[in-house]
Amino acid sequence: MKPYGNDKxxxxxxxxxxxxxxxxxxxxxxxxxxxxxxxxGPILSGKVTIFPVDIDFTAYKTVFGNPAMIHSLFFTxxxxxxxxxxxxxxxxxxxxxxxxxRLKGRNFFLLFIVLTMFFSxxxxxxxxxxxxxxxLDTIWALILPGMINAFYLIIIKTFFSSIPVELEESxxxxxxxxxxxxxxxxxxxxxxxxxxxxxxYAVGRWNGFMDALLYIxxxxxxxxxxxxxxxxxxxxxxxxxxxxxxxAAAPIPESLxxxxxxxxxxxxxxxxxxxxxxxxxxxMIGAVKG
Numbered sequence: 001m002k003p004y005g006n007d008k009x010x011x012x013x014x015x016x017x018x019x020x021x022x023x024x025x026x027x028x029x030x031x032x033x034x035x036x037x038x039x040x041g042p043i044l045s046g047k048v049t050i051f052p053v054d055i056d057f058t059a060y061k062t063v064f065g066n067p068a069m070i071h072s073l074f075f076t077x078x079x080x081x082x083x084x085x086x087x088x089x090x091x092x093x094x095x096x097x098x099x100x101x102r103l104k105g106r107n108f109f110l111l112f113i114v115l116t117m118f119f120s121x122x123x124x125x126x127x128x129x130x131x132x133x134x135x136l137d138t139i140w141a142l143i144l145p146g147m148i149n150a151f152y153l154i155i156i157k158t159f160f161s162s163i164p165v166e167l168e169e170s171x172x173x174x175x176x177x178x179x180x181x182x183x184x185x186x187x188x189x190x191x192x193x194x195x196x197x198x199x200x201y202a203v204g205r206w207n208g209f210m211d212a213l214l215y216i217x218x219x220x221x222x223x224x225x226x227x228x229x230x231x232x233x234x235x236x237x238x239x240x241x242x243x244x245x246x247x248a249a250a251p252i253p254e255s256l257x258x259x260x261x262x263x264x265x266x267x268x269x270x271x272x273x274x275x276x277x278x279x280x281x282x283x284m285i286g287a288v289k290g
Contacts, residue, residue, distance in 0.1 A: 029265070035258035036060065043254045059259035068219070069227060069263065076206065076224040077267065083143050083205045084198050090148050091197070095157040096182055110154075117150045123214070130215055141215035142223070146208075152197045159193040160186055199271065206268045224264045231260060 030050040035043055042053035063069055097103050098110060121129075126145060135141040163186060171181050187194065209225035216222060222230075
């Protein structure tokens with residue numbers, strides 16, 4: 001009974017830590033949501049915590065009534081979908097050959113891929129490369145440079161390697177080639193890892209703005225996060241100008257900034273429930289050796 005009791009204590013401790021971590025993650029989101037629904041008076045006086053005070057939908061009306069924000073939202077959704085599809089396709093077709101021991105130079109390729117996780121050319125060489133490829137102010141500047149994540153590639157490669165070789169040999173005896181084995185045997189068995197990494201790719205692209213800040217000057221191609229970045233920067237510049245006694249534009253209300261954050265956050269949150277069962281399975285990759 002003693003080991004069972006120890007296990008129960010450990011389980012309770014872990015559950016308590018997870019609960020506390022969940023609270024720390026949830027409270028800031030609830031605070032932003034409360035700010036977005038509160039009037040400016042209670043916000044400025046610091047009365048808003050995780051519950052709205054003097055509920056006011058003006059901020060959301062302003063956000064949804066802004067054509068630029070709506071255009072940026074739909075552009076970002078399309079960008080994320082295209083980026084995720086292309087990235088997963090390239091990652092899969094790069095990972096599958098690396099699982100084959102008879103691939104010549106396989107260890108060299110793996111070493112070369114791992115090195116890119118620790119060393120990069122830097123911001124200026126990246127910009128010059130994108131410029132010389134004439135990708136500036138195009139949607140491809142937001143897709144091609146980050147198309148393959150080396151860490152995700154290694155995860156998929158590891159998962160593919162755990163699939164029993166007998167399944168592939170059986171398919172090969174039936175006359176299947178590499179492409180058919182990949183599409184009819186390997187990928188159907190890899191749905192958990194594919195769904196998990198698709199979510200990671202999508203979230204990474206949805207939250208990204210630095211590449212757009214460097215490569216994009218056309219406002220029609222601004223992703224949603226860059227719109228939020230501009231709003232925050234403009235607000236900070238206005239605050240500095242006011243503090244120094246200079247003329248400045250009207251300050252952006254805190255409720256409007258909070259509503260814009262929720263506007264950019266909720267869509268990606270809605271994706272998670274659809275992928276939850278695959279996501280949980282995918283997170284177990286590596287926990288049990290096949």
